[in-house]
Structures are given as structure tokens and as C-alpha cells.
Amino acid sequence: MNSPAPAFASVPSPFGAPSGPTVRAVHDQFHGDLLEVSMGPQHPSTHGVFRMIASLDGEQIVKLKPVFGYLHRNHEKIAENTSYLASMPYTDRLDYLCSMSTNWAYALAVEKLLGQSVPDRAQYLRVILAEMTRIVNHSCLVGFLFNDLGTSFTPLLYAFREREKFIDLFESLSGSRMMCNYQRFGGCRVDPTPEWLAAARTLIENFPRFLDEYERLLTGNEIMLARTQGIGRLDPARAVNAGITGPVLRASGVDYDIRKVDAYGFYSRFDFRVPLGDHGDTYDRYMLRILEMRESVKILSQAFRDIPAGPIMDPKAKQRGHRPKAGEAYARIEGPKGELGFYLLSDGGPNPYRYRVRPPSLINLTLLEEMCLGHTIADSVVILGSIDIVLGEVDR
Amino acid sequence: MSTPASTPVYVPFPAAGELSDADREDLRRNGILLTSLEELYNWGRSNSIWPLQFGLACCAIEMIAAATARFDIARFGAEIFRPSPRQADLMIVSGTVTKKMAPLVVRLWNQMPEPKYCIAMGACAISGGPFKQGYNVLKGIDRFLPVDIYIPGCPPRPEALLNGLIKLQEQIKGEHLNGPRSARHLRDDAPSEYPIPEYGTHDLTPAQNPALWSAPAPPRYPPVDPTA
Amino acid sequence: MDTLEQLRDRLATRFPEAQVVFVTNPGASAEHSLLLDAAHARDIAFFLRDDPALRLDYCSNATGIDWPEKEITDVVKTSVPDPAGGPAKIVETKSVRVQPGYLEAVYHLFSVALKHGPVVIRLRTANRSDAVTLPSLTPVWRSCDFQEREIFDLFGIVFAGHPDLRRILMWDEFKDHPMRKDYVEPADYEWEPTAHDEVLDKAKAFRASVPSVAARKETAS
Numbered sequence: 001m002n003s004p005a006p007a008f009a010s011v012p013s014p015f016g017a018p019s020g021p022t023v024r025a026v027h028d029q030f031h032g033d034l035l036e037v038s039m040g041p042q043h044p045s046t047h048g049v050f051r052m053i054a055s056l057d058g059e060q061i062v063k064l065k066p067v068f069g070y071l072h073r074n075h076e077k078i079a080e081n082t083s084y085l086a087s088m089p090y091t092d093r094l095d096y097l098c099s100m101s102t103n104w105a106y107a108l109a110v111e112k113l114l115g116q117s118v119p120d121r122a123q124y125l126r127v128i129l130a131e132m133t134r135i136v137n138h139s140c141l142v143g144f145l146f147n148d149l150g151t152s153f154t155p156l157l158y159a160f161r162e163r164e165k166f167i168d169l170f171e172s173l174s175g176s177r178m179m180c181n182y183q184r185f186g187g188c189r190v191d192p193t194p195e196w197l198a199a200a201r202t203l204i205e206n207f208p209r210f211l212d213e214y215e216r217l218l219t220g221n222e223i224m225l226a227r228t229q230g231i232g233r234l235d236p237a238r239a240v241n242a243g244i245t246g247p248v249l250r251a252s253g254v255d256y257d258i259r260k261v262d263a264y265g266f267y268s269r270f271d272f273r274v275p276l277g278d279h280g281d282t283y284d285r286y287m288l289r290i291l292e293m294r295e296s297v298k299i300l301s302q303a304f305r306d307i308p309a310g311p312i313m314d315p316k317a318k319q320r321g322h323r324p325k326a327g328e329a330y331a332r333i334e335g336p337k338g339e340l341g342f343y344l345l346s347d348g349g350p351n352p353y354r355y356r357v358r359p360p361s362l363i364n365l366t367l368l369e370e371m372c373l374g375h376t377i378a379d380s381v382v383i384l385g386s387i388d389i390v391l392g393e394v395d396r
Numbered sequence: 397m398s399t400p401a402s403t404p405v406y407v408p409f410p411a412a413g414e415l416s417d418a419d420r421e422d423l424r425r426n427g428i429l430l431t432s433l434e435e436l437y438n439w440g441r442s443n444s445i446w447p448l449q450f451g452l453a454c455c456a457i458e459m460i461a462a463a464t465a466r467f468d469i470a471r472f473g474a475e476i477f478r479p480s481p482r483q484a485d486l487m488i489v490s491g492t493v494t495k496k497m498a499p500l501v502v503r504l505w506n507q508m509p510e511p512k513y514c515i516a517m518g519a520c521a522i523s524g525g526p527f528k529q530g531y532n533v534l535k536g537i538d539r540f541l542p543v544d545i546y547i548p549g550c551p552p553r554p555e556a557l558l559n560g561l562i563k564l565q566e567q568i569k570g571e572h573l574n575g576p577r578s579a580r581h582l583r584d585d586a587p588s589e590y591p592i593p594e595y596g597t598h599d600l601t602p603a604q605n606p607a608l609w610s611a612p613a614p615p616r617y618p619p620v621d622p623t624a
Numbered sequence: 625m626d627t628l629e630q631l632r633d634r635l636a637t638r639f640p641e642a643q644v645v646f647v648t649n650p651g652a653s654a655e656h657s658l659l660l661d662a663a664h665a666r667d668i669a670f671f672l673r674d675d676p677a678l679r680l681d682y683c684s685n686a687t688g689i690d691w692p693e694k695e696i697t698d699v700v701k702t703s704v705p706d707p708a709g710g711p712a713k714i715v716e717t718k719s720v721r722v723q724p725g726y727l728e729a730v731y732h733l734f735s736v737a738l739k740h741g742p743v744v745i746r747l748r749t750a751n752r753s754d755a756v757t758l759p760s761l762t763p764v765w766r767s768c769d770f771q772e773r774e775i776f777d778l779f780g781i782v783f784a785g786h787p788d789l790r791r792i793l794m795w796d797e798f799k800d801h802p803m804r805k806d807y808v809e810p811a812d813y814e815w816e817p818t819a820h821d822e823v824l825d826k827a828k829a830f831r832a833s834v835p836s837v838a839a840r841k842e843t844a845s
């Protein structure tokens with residue numbers, strides 16, 4: 001009958017009505033009431049304590065409201081009450097699957113605020129660890145996505161088998177499996193031994209074989225194709241306007257990768273491509289992750305080849321007690337989930353006056369409702385899984 | 397001095413609990429398995445714990461890791477994570493409990509059937525952990541729920557979770573089915589459901605369950621000599 | 625893209641009645657920003673998004689900042705000539721004025737189409753208590769949706785024109801705005817004494833429940 005109620009009834013959208021199947025507006029005598037389903041915060045497929053309230057017409061979603069805050073741990077408030085360095089371990093706990101890259105984003109912001117430079121070897125190490133983190137994140141994500149599709153744990157077992165190998169390396173480097181707390185302002189904390197680098201190199205060399213195995217298992221699976229192709233389409237223009245970043249944006253065909261755009265760190269020295277999707281559906285988002293992992297392997301092998309010797313810490317850098325001049329800085333990286341930014345405002349004191357995390361997971365959920373409209377409730381779980389959120393970052 | 401062989405001596409057989417372990421092992425070697433109902437029951441229960449499948453924060457990832465191939469929680473009979481609290485025996489509170497989440501955790505606990513156990517996994521679930529200063533962070537789930545096992549760590553390694561599970565199994569094996577020391581779920585005075593806190597204007601109301609938790613005593617000071 | 629100064633001038637010619645103030649960032653990053661007045665902010669935002677040379681189609685980050693009122697001591701030095709003909713005396717007059725507090729919303733804009741940025745714009749409320757309304761930029765950039773709700777929740781800025789302004793992180797019954805600097809959190813735990821003065825004070829306050837030595841002497845006798 002009608003097109004779906006636009007989320008912004010008062011303001012004309014520059015992009016017209018949302019794409020995707022038309023949803024019936026149900027208010028005549030032939031249709032019953034809408035059924036409201038509250039999924040979460042304890043639900044096996046909401047990846048933590050996420051909650052969404054869906055209104056259903058039969059099995060079709062006509063309205064979906066996410067509810068946040070069940071893991072709001074006051075990271076920003078705590079960070080404003082401690083020194084710059086003391087917030088570093090908290091950034092591990094933001095996106096707890098990717099502590100290495102979150103560390104980097106924060107270090108980048110503080111370095112920008114301090115005007116601090118970073119030695120070459122540390123830059124290479126940062127790239128190496130961030131790309132390894134991306135691989136871990138994407139392979140786990142694919143596992144979780146298939147979990148949501150109903151494979152009940154099997155792909156996840158493969159993903160975690162591989163993750164353990166990476167995590168062992170992280171542990172031998174930083175001392176902790178998940179909460180690495182590895183970056184410092186002006187460099188890194190410990191220098192990896194040649195054996196560590198050799199082990200990491202072997203692991204990466206063997207990784208494509210795992211990817212092939214993984215793909216043989218998953219890509220092209222009939223059920224998977226039926227349940228992901230054409231599901232949860234995301235229109236590129238709307239995605240940009242909604243601030244969606246990372247693989248979700250690129251799966252819609254928008255070429256925006258901060259590694260290329262900002263060329264932060266040493267990414268300008270590496271030769272890699274940015275995979276793009278065509279349809280912006282769940283299948284593209286899955287496939288894009290696989291392709292990104294292959295690109296990460298490419299970056300990593302170049303990094304292992306080129307990593308120079310030298311210090312890992314700027315000798316002039318202060319170790320603790322940072323007091324940046326009054327001012328503000330916004331630094332961002334291409335995290336595995338999207339643009340991860342840190343906004344810091346200093347008033348010259350030992351603590352940041354304002355500390356803000358720009359969480360990709362939260363903002364990527366902006367269009368969740370639009371992507372789910374007209375699909376069944378079972379598909380909403382898969383769409384959510386393909387967006388890839390971590391609740392520690394959504395709620396902070 | 398010696399009894400004639402024709403009159404058998406009646407040797408009272410000791411109850412299973414009174415036999416020493418060595419005797420029982422001896423008998424077991426000879427093909428006789430002795431047990432008591434209590435032991436059999438506890439043995440079965442302790443080796444088929446079904447945890448509730450719910451993760452709160454970072455610790456949940458290590459909980460998942462404990463369930464995967466390398467650590468394989470299935471070796472201890474606890475691999476069946478049930479998404480429904482109605483089917484679960486064990487609640488692993490894995491991660492930060494925020495004040496917004498606390499009422500729901502208590503509600504989940506209330507929905508679990510007895511006998512049920514609670515493991516507080518990680519510093520956050522024990523005391524608020526690194527996020528203790530947060531305005532929205534509950535400073536320990538033991539303010540609202542009875543916790544059986546505390547596993548420190550941030551996050552605890554999967555091995556630590558397995559250790560906590562083994563400790564829980566030991567606890568279950570030591571439970572009595574009757575008598576004054578019977579297990580908690582068999583006693584009438586021990587509640588099975590706990591009051592669910594409500595969202596208030598500044599904090600949860602109540603902020604803790606006074607029957608379970610009270611503020612720790614202030615630090616001890618050296619006694620003062622009244623005559624000095 | 626032109627520099628921020630040029631952008632300010634362009635905005636000034638395009639929106640003559642709007643006030644656009646250039647805010648300098650003295651820090652090492654030198655990310656300067658433009659302070660817009662609330663009345664024209666949304667028009668300017670639409671312009672920034674749609675202007676073909678700018679095309680700032682992507683609002684990455686929106687956040688709030690709380691600036692409580694603070695006392696500023698101004699020292700004015702005046703030289704008073706000595707009537708006796710000696711050297712002039714310098715007299716310092718100190719005056720204390722209260723700089724009124726305000727809340728601020730900061731937006732970081734980028735262009736996905738032209739791959740440039742960031743352009744930082746800020747909006748300020750009149751005070752922190754009753755005039756806390758700013759125009760919502762969600763109609764311009766949908767990405768501000770959750771972020772403005774978060775600012776409303778944690779800082780208490782009311783965004784006029786936001787389609788769904790509710791608390792996002794805290795529960796609906798909650799009354800405070802916890803990210804404000806003067807928020808008092810519920811005293812529900814014993815603070816570990818640390819080197820930070822405020823924390824030390826809180827720790828002491830918690831331990832105030834310990835009776836003083838004199839009181840303990842009394843009970844002991």
C-alpha cells in the first residue's frame with residue numbers, strides 16, 4: 001500500500017525513499033495488530049547485550065528500534081579523570097576483539113595532540129599488528145555470522161582455532177592474550193624478537209591456506225546464498241549520509257578506506273587494493289571480509305619484508321606524565337569495523353578535558369532499521385551479524 | 397581360641413561413606429562398585445552442567461574460547477550452552493554488569509530452575525574491575541546474587557574458567573541431600589529468587605540486596621589505649 | 625578545498641546575517657574550527673553538505689563538551705604618576721569576573737566524495753541550565769542520530785528537530801547528565817586512595833565513617 005514510513009517524516013530526504021522491498025502498512029480491517037518482539041539483551045544472536053525491539057506483521061519487520069546502554073561502562077568519564085597513559089588499557093576493552101588497533105587509534109590521537117613523531121620500526125610494527133588484528137576480527141566475524149545463520153558453532157571453531165595462533169603471538173609479545181596494551185605515545189612497548197617476527201611470518205604465509213579451507217566450507221553454500229543474497233541492501237548514498245564506514249560501506253560500493261584517504265602511519269608505503277562490493281547486501285559484506293583478509297595478508301608480507309631495524313620508541317618521547325598544550329585533536333584509523341576515531345581536548349592539565357571515542361559499531365547501526373524493513377525477523381539477526389558490532393564499543 | 401569353621405562370623409558391612417578410599421578402591425579393582433545415592437546424584441550433576449549462554453563483555457570472548465577446540469570445555473561436561481535460562485544450571489556472569497543490565501541479570505537468575513549456581517568471571521563481575529569508578533557500573537554482581545565461584549582476572553584465561561568449573565564440580569560433589577548440611581537448593585530457608593532492583597532517578601533502587609551484601613567494614617585501626 | 629579562513633569568508637558572504645567565528649586551536653594539531661550561531665547552523669550545514677566545492681557529505685563525529693562557569697581573575701596594571709614628581713607607580717587592580725558556563729557540540733565533517741576533511745564546526749548553548757537548545761543536524765547528516773541522542777543523554781543539550789530525542793545509554797527514568805563536570809555519582813563504593821586529589825578526597829570521605837581516635841577512646845574506656 002504505502003511506502004514505509006520514512007524515518008524522517010519532517011525533513012525531505014535528499015535520496016528519496018529507502019530502497020528495498022516495500023512494507024505493507026497494516027491498519028485496515030483485514031490485518032491484525034502488530035506483534036512486538038523484544039530481542040535481547042540476553043539473546044544468543046545479538047553478539048552481547050544488544051537489544052532490538054521489532055514490530056512484526058506476520059514475520060515481516062515493519063519497525064525496529066535498537067536499544068543501547070546495557071554495557072555503558074563510562075569509559076569516557078573514567079578517562080577524563082585519569083592521565084593520558086592510564087587510559088591506554090581501557091582502550092583495549094573498547095573493542096575487545098581488536099585491542100591492538102584500538103590502541104593505535106588512541107596513540108595516534110595523543111601523538112597528534114603532543115606533536116610527537118614515531119620511529120620507522122614502530123610504524124611497521126603498528127601496521128603488522130593492526131593487520132593481524134583485522135584478520136582475527138574478520139575471521140571471527142565470519143564465524144559469528146554463520147552462527148547466526150544456524151550453523152551452530154562449526155565455522156566458529158575453525159575461526160577460533162586460527163585466532164588462537166594469532167593470540168599466542170600477541171601474548172608472547174605483550175603479555176596478555178586479549179588486552180594487549182601495546183602502543184605507547186611515540187612508539188611501542190616491547191620490541192619483538194627475530195624469532196617472533198619469523199613465527200608471525202610463517203603464520204601469515206600459511207594463512208591463505210586456511211582462508212581457502214574456510215571458503216571451501218562456506219562460500220557457495222546453498223543455504224548461505226539463499227539467506228544472504230539480496231538481504232539487507234544498503235544504498236551507498238544513504239550509507240554515506242548515515243556515517244557508515246568500514247567494510248559495510250565498502251560492500252555498498254563506496255570507495256572510502258581511511259588507510260588510503262588519510263594514509264596514516266606508513267600505509268602509503270604498502271601496495272594493496274581496496275575491495276568493493278556491488279550490491280551492498282549481506283553476501284557482499286561477507287565476501288568483502290574474505291577479500292580484505294587476503295589484502296591484509298598482502299600488506300603483512302610486505303611489512304615483514306621491509307621492516308627496518310632501529311628503535312621502537314622515540315628517544316625524546318616522554319614516558320609518562322604527559323601534559324599536552326591546550327588544544328584539541330581528532331585522529332582516526334580504519335579499524336576492522338570502520339572508522340575508529342578519538343577526539344581529545346586538552347586544557348593543559350595531566351588529564352584530558354574531553355575524551356571521546358567515535359565508535360564505528362554504534363554509528364554503523366544507524367541504518368539497521370532501514371536494512372531490516374520488509375525482511376523477516378530471522379533475517380534481521382543475519383543482517384546484524386553482517387554489520388559486525390562489538391558491544392564494548394557500541395555502549396562504551 | 398579359634399571358632400569352628402561351621403559358624404560364620406557376622407561382620408557388619410560399613411556404609412559407603414565409612415569405607416576408606418583405599419578399601420573402596422580395593423573393592424573396585426575386584427569388580428564391586430560401591431556408591432551412595434548422594435554420590436551418584438552429585439556425580440551426575442557435576443559432570444553435566446549446562447551453562448546459560450549469555451555473555452556480557454570482554455570476558456565472554458574468553459568464555460567462547462573455552463568452549464572451542466583448544467580448551468574444550470566439553471571435557472568437563474559443560475559444553476551445552478543453553479540460550480534459555482529455563483534449561484540452564486549455571487550462570488557464568490562473564491563481564492561488566494552495568495546498572496542498566498543488573499535487573500535483567502537478576503531476572504535471568506530468577507528464571508533458572510534449582511539447583512543453580514553462579515560463577516562471577518572476571519574482575520568486573522567480582523567488583524567492577526577496571527570500571528569500578530563508573531557511575532553506571534555495578535560494583536560486583538554479589539550485591540544482588542549469591543555467587544559460588546569467583547574467577548579473578550581481566551579477562552581470566554580459559555584455563556582459569558576451567559579451573560573455576562572444576563572447583564564448582566568439587567562443590568557440587570560435596571553437597572548433601574539431607575540433614576542439617578544439605579545443599580542450598582534443598583533448604584526451605586534459602587531463597588531461590590531474589591528481588592529485582594528497579595531503575596531509579598540516580599541509581600538502582602535498592603542499590604544492593606541488603607540480605608546478601610553489606611558494605612565492608614572500615615579498615616581496622618590499632619586499638620587505642622584509653623589511659624594514654 | 626580552501627582553507628578554513630577562506631571557508632569562513634565564503635560563509636560570511638553567503639550568509640550575511642549569520643555569525644561565523646573562527647576558533648583557533650593553539651595545540652600541535654592545529655585543527656581550527658568554526659563556531660556557528662544556532663539560528664543559522666542548519667542552513668549552513670546544508671550548504672556545507674551540498675556545495676559542490678565542499679561536499680562535506682559525511683559527519684563523522686559529533687560530541688558534546690561541558691564548560692562550567694569559571695572565575696577569571698583579570699589583572700589590570702595602571703601607572704599612576706607620582707604627584708611629588710618621582711617615578712610613576714604601577715598599581716595593579718584585580719577584578720574577578722565569572723565567565724558564564726555553556727555546553728558545546730562539536731561536529732567533525734569529512735567528504736567521502738572529494739576525500740578531504742576534517743572541517744570542525746561547533747555550536748554553543750547560551751548557558752548550562754535552561755537555554756540548552758541547539759538545532760539538530762540529524763536532518764542534514766543522519767549519522768548524528770545516535771550521537772546527538774548520546775549528547776542529550778550525557779550532557780543535556782536539547783536538539784530541536786531531532787526525530788527521536790530520547791536517552792540512549794542511561795535508562796529513561798535517570799535524571800542527571802553524567803558527563804557534565806559537576807555530576808555527582810552515587811557514592812556506592814570505597815574509593816582506592818590514589819595520587820589524584822579528588823579521588824583522595826572521596827576516599828577520605830568514605831573512611832569518615834571510622835570513629836575518630838577520641839571517640840574510640842571513649843568507647844574503649
Ligand code: SF4
Pocket residue numbers: 093453454455490491492517518519520521525526549550551552
Ligand atoms: S574483567 Fe576485564 S576482560 Fe572481563 S569484562 Fe571486565 S574489563 Fe572486560
